[in-house]
Amino acid sequence: MNPALEVTGARVRLGQVEALRGASLTVRPGEVVGLVGPNGAGKTTLLRAALGLVRLEAGSARLGGREVAALADLQRAALAAYLPQERRVGWNLPAWRIASLGAASRPPARAREAAMQALARVGMTDQAHRGVLDLSGGERARVLFARLLAAGAPLLAADEPAAGLDPDAQLLALELLREEAQAGRAVVATLHDLALAARACDRLVVIAGGATVADGPPWQALSPGVLAEVFGLEGELIATERGPVLASRRLPHRVA
């Protein structure tokens, strides 16, 4: 079976900056992959490259085994759904309408049904008819997350799905991504909270300086060596009954 997403040796230049220098990422159906790395490491660029939103200078990006640059708009939408980091919404559409935009290729009634189901999963049923700009930032983030779920695509790519959410909503978002993976979909998410990433993901891919520097099960990918070299942290992941915690302090010679 083809991986849902496969990027190998990606090189991307954004203006003068070499944002990716040979980054690789593979996501298979049924798994939740976390993309972690320091600010500016290239996590978002890697996701965008995987989805064909930026041009590769070298390397390849495939969705469902097919070169992403060669896919038509509809084919690409059938293979992947994307939650960008950008949470700005242009017009004050009702929450259900925003969520239904995730299922735009389906007939309106079906799209609305998918939207209402997705809103129920993120706990926003009561707010379904409120204008999305009248909601709080966190509520809006839930609605946009519901749009991702409503797509029903075989690959879900989420850029910082936990950002701006309450602690319980962060866990809920990652539980929902887990449910999607259990339903046979492939899930990749960039995450800032390393302990959350370790808790929620089957595998972590660590990006630094535009390249993949570690790829494996959380405890292996976030080894004390990686924590020190990539994140400037002296510390380790510690397993507790209620999930992993990161015990660390900032290494004094690095400026975060």
Place this chain on the structure above:
Amino acid sequence: MSALRLNAPLLAGLLLLGLLGLALGETPLGPDSYLRGLRPGTPEAQILWDIRAPRVAAAAVVGAALGLAGAVMQGLLRNPLADPGVLGVSAGAGLGAALAISAGLAALPGGVEAAALAAALATGALLTGLAARFREPETLILFGVALSAFAGALTSLIFNLSPSPIATSEILAWLLGSVANRDWGDLARAALPMLAGAGLCLYAGRGLVMLTLGEEAAALSGLPMARLRAAAVAGAALLTGAAVAMAGIIGFVGLAAPHLVRAAAGADPARSLTPSALAGAALLVGADLAGRLIPTDQELKLGVVTALFGAPLFALIAWRAARSWRG
């Protein structure tokens, strides 16, 4: 609210204003003269069908074009302040007209209009290219400001260098905007760009809804966004260019029409397209009627009327709509 429940009253209002525009004017007509006007060949028929009717039709067509182009621009740029002039197409068309007048083309029938439309199309083609390359609305708006300023500067340069005050006042009068003395030939010449522009704008509608989520989410929605964006820019440019070519530069209608209908049509930019066109048409037919009925020595120019009434009205709409603009 269903589309029909909003569009039907707008259409009724437009028809009512159109009938008033036909019935009222400089030459007072009694009830019997309207009856005589129904018979071809009478002087009354000439006033009604060759002077007033094309004028009302021109106002309606230009208003509809500006309203539709304004709604498309606001949707494309996700900006409630956008109007048909925001990308510099109006200023480009104005420059084309000014060039044509100063070159003496006003003597040819349709010469100035053709020059204005050609300049608008050139500006529109440039913008369509820019929009394909730069996807962020802010970038497009900045280009539009630059294009507007440059076209405005060149128009000022023509004023500056113009040897004859007659040409200068002719350019100024043209730029102030009017639908007086339009004939059916003018309308027929504008039909093709108007229809093409409207078609492109309506086609782009479903893309505008998706753009509310931003360029990147829209790019993965499955819609052919590159084509829809190009259609929106090209369609709005065609409509604006044809409107300026027919009536000069008329402000506020394209800005105000989408806001007037937004409360009833909802925030969905695709659903506000047809209502905005109808509202724009009604606004401009009404403004032209007001310009004719207000007793002044010189008939008020349409662009002056829309700005005089439009600006305060727009401030009022802005005040009431401020809530729905957040974000």
